[in-house]
Amino acid sequence: MSERIFETVVTTCSPEGAVHIAPMGVRYAEGAVVLKPFRPSHTLDNILSTRRAVLNVLTDVRVFAGCVTGRRSWPTVPVNAPDGTVAVRLACAHSHVLLQLAEVQDDAQRPVLRLVRMHEAQHSFFAGFNRAQAAVIEGAVLVSRLHLLPREKVETELGYLRIAIAKTAGPEELEAWGWLQEAVALHRALAPEAA
Structure with missing residues (x-):
């Protein structure tokens, strides 16, 4: 059976607070969210530096298309994390999950990052994709x-x-x-x- 990958958008912040938005396929395994970002990438650097990421579930597919065509500026709002962590989610997200890095399996091309849920919230009804x-x-x-x-x-x-x-x-x-x-x-x- 092939590995199931779910297309989402991941938001991360650099240690200086610069926001990065990236469409990313994620896997779910044993209660964790698994990301496999390529090297080099801002997403990988930000997660390794801050140990945080936000998984965004959305239907505004302009974000997916925009990010791969150089349109990376999308409205974000702060995430209220229980530990005071600085993070942002996309304003158009139907829901988000604040993630904390739990484990890194290093690899020269695609490290495997296992992240655990810290906080999640639903913002609007997700009717599904057309x-x-x-x-x-x-x-x-x-x-x-x-x-x-x-x-x-x-x-x-x-x-x-x-x-x-x-x-x-x-x-x-x-x-x-x-x-x-x-x-x-x-x-x-x-x-x-x-x-």
Whole structure:
């Protein structure tokens, strides 16, 4: 059986308080949240420095698409942690979980971080994803891997995802999809032989 990965957005702060927002696949194992950030990354550096992260559950897929296309400035609000920890969550999050680093399994490329829940809160009703939102999330994953994937695989998968966009997208999903399309076009223009 394959490992189940859930697409969320993780917010972290540097020791100086600079906020970093990153879409990230997370795993749940034995009550812990498992993150496997690549080296180098601000998320990894921030968690190792502060031992804190916030997992955000949201349906505004513009955050996923925006982060992989250079749009990383999203409204945040402070998290009221029981121990006075400084952390932030996304303002658009339906819920959040404040996490504390419990264990690090070091690796040269992708360390495994096990984090435990310190505090969690529900902010609004989560109705689930529509097909266009799921398509944007999958498109964002593709865009984050443009440098790794063959052009025909990207074209085939984007073509399939366009069906869900055409049938179920609202204004937010259309905006996010447009950002992803721009990123693909830019990648092709800058690296036509690889794209």
